[in-house]
Amino acid sequence: MAHLIIGRGNTITSMATPSYVALINSRPLSTSAAALGKRNFRKFLTYGKRGTRYLKKDMRTNPDPELEKVFDRGVRPVGVVTEKKFKSIPEMIPEIIVPDLNGFKLKPYVSYKVPDVIQGSFGPQDLFYAVYSDKIAEDVKNNKLNEDGSPAEPSEEELLTADEAKKKALSIGSDMY
Amino acid sequence: MPRITEILKCVSDMTKQSSNLPEAYIKRAMEQVEWRTPKAIQYRQTEIKRKKFRFTTNRPWTQQFEKQNQPGLRRKKVFVEPILEWTFFKGDRVEILEGKDKGKQGLVNYIIQERNWVMVEGLNCHYRTIGKKKNYPGMMVKSEAPLLVTTQVGLIDPSDNKPTQAEWRYTEEGDKVRVSVRSGRLIPLPKLAEETQDYKTKSTYIEQEKDTPAEELTRITFEPQLKTFAMDIADKMGIKEDRIPRKTYWY
Numbered sequence: 001m002a003h004l005i006i007g008r009g010n011t012i013t014s015m016a017t018p019s020y021v022a023l024i025n026s027r028p029l030s031t032s033a034a035a036l037g038k039r040n041f042r043k044f045l046t047y048g049k050r051g052t053r054y055l056k057k058d059m060r061t062n063p064d065p066e067l068e069k070v071f072d073r074g075v076r077p078v079g080v081v082t083e084k085k086f087k088s089i090p091e092m093i094p095e096i097i098v099p100d101l102n103g104f105k106l107k108p109y110v111s112y113k114v115p116d117v118i119q120g121s122f123g124p125q126d127l128f129y130a131v132y133s134d135k136i137a138e139d140v141k142n143n144k145l146n147e148d149g150s151p152a153e154p155s156e157e158e159l160l161t162a163d164e165a166k167k168k169a170l171s172i173g174s175d176m177y
Numbered sequence: 178m179p180r181i182t183e184i185l186k187c188v189s190d191m192t193k194q195s196s197n198l199p200e201a202y203i204k205r206a207m208e209q210v211e212w213r214t215p216k217a218i219q220y221r222q223t224e225i226k227r228k229k230f231r232f233t234t235n236r237p238w239t240q241q242f243e244k245q246n247q248p249g250l251r252r253k254k255v256f257v258e259p260i261l262e263w264t265f266f267k268g269d270r271v272e273i274l275e276g277k278d279k280g281k282q283g284l285v286n287y288i289i290q291e292r293n294w295v296m297v298e299g300l301n302c303h304y305r306t307i308g309k310k311k312n313y314p315g316m317m318v319k320s321e322a323p324l325l326v327t328t329q330v331g332l333i334d335p336s337d338n339k340p341t342q343a344e345w346r347y348t349e350e351g352d353k354v355r356v357s358v359r360s361g362r363l364i365p366l367p368k369l370a371e372e373t374q375d376y377k378t379k380s381t382y383i384e385q386e387k388d389t390p391a392e393e394l395t396r397i398t399f400e401p402q403l404k405t406f407a408m409d410i411a412d413k414m415g416i417k418e419d420r421i422p423r424k425t426y427w428y
Contacts, residue, residue: 111388130401172411172418
């Protein structure tokens with residue numbers, strides 16, 4: 001560690017007496033690399049060496065909820081922590097519904113005799129065509145459209161707004177938020 | 178992302194096709210990892226594993242192959258002539274051109290494309306004793322030796338029943354066919370070419386109880402509806418839910 005010397009020291013060789021007082025204020029400065037002293041343990045893993053004992057105890061007793069979320073590995077909570085106690089909410093527990101497979105014809109494997117089945121993907125546009133296209137075609141034919149293009153006699157699906165649709169989907173429980 | 182097919186590149190197409198095994202399984206079964214660094218922040222994720230395998234008459238997913246390719250073993254490199262288009266199939270009639278059974282014709286039984294090898298049924302055999310003990314002299318077994326496709330074996334030209342070199346050419350219709358270089362005669366693919374571990378031919382495969390038959394597979398039962406998956410199931414199971422959850426916001 002070098003010592004930074006602020007101020008001037010005595011000069012012995014000067015003939016005249018020094019007119020100032022020598023003040024050696026030294027502040028330690030590290031000039032070596034930050035990794036000096038750390039060792040890369042390659043043959044064995046050490047656990048629990050990070051942080052002071054106080055910090056680790058504190059983290060155990062008062063866990064930071066945001067930090068917990070980062071390290072929860074994607075586990076969905078089944079309840080809520082209120083006043084240091086965990087309260088399980090039944091609606092948060094997923095209910096796995098497995099249908100009755102009696103008489104189900106599809107088996108786990110596919111026979112080698114079967115020719116390759118190539119099917120296109122069914123996307124949102126295809127769903128739109130399947131649900132709305134017939135009604136729209138009929139309306140155009142029978143001139144049942146208003147000036148702005150909206151249907152004069154809207155069906156149930158055509159009356160559905162985005163908000164309503166989202167509410168319906170969310171009420172039974174979904175992955176959308 | 179590490180290349181998935183680095184190990185699988187060595188395994189030939191004929192081996193993969195005749196095994197009916199998924200490629201991921203073959204790769205997993207072949208893998209010989211000598212050392213893998215632990216999963217910790219201070220380690221660089223590396224592994225010491227075998228990249229060059231010694232291919233033998235044992236298939237890559239067998240235990241014998243695993244033993245022959247153990248991590249500590251150092252084997253001399255085997256030089257294999259690269260063949261662009263493989264012309265030999267199971268059930269092909271071939272004639273042996275070199276060795277003890279020179280001049281004899283037989284059917285191809287087993288193919289090891291990684292070594293350019295072919296085993297002909299009942300030919301080029303040797304005897305070996307199995308299970309020799311102090312009191313017991315052992316059982317003698319006749320086993321075939323592999324033959325090199327490039328020099329020791331030749332496909333038989335159907336026009337004159339003599340060995341010839343074969344080439345892949347296209348017909349006027351556009352089909353890829355094997356043709357004898359000497360006479361230009363077509364060498365048809367044998368029936369057993371499509372044989373695998375599970376069937377002799379696809380049409381003769383007997384469907385087992387866990388196999389989905391063709392009619393069930395190709396039937397379309399999907400009816401498009403304006404419902405999410407959860408809504409559809411709820412309707413089918415008769416689950417009624419009127420509660421609407423609180424609105425959530427994204428910032």
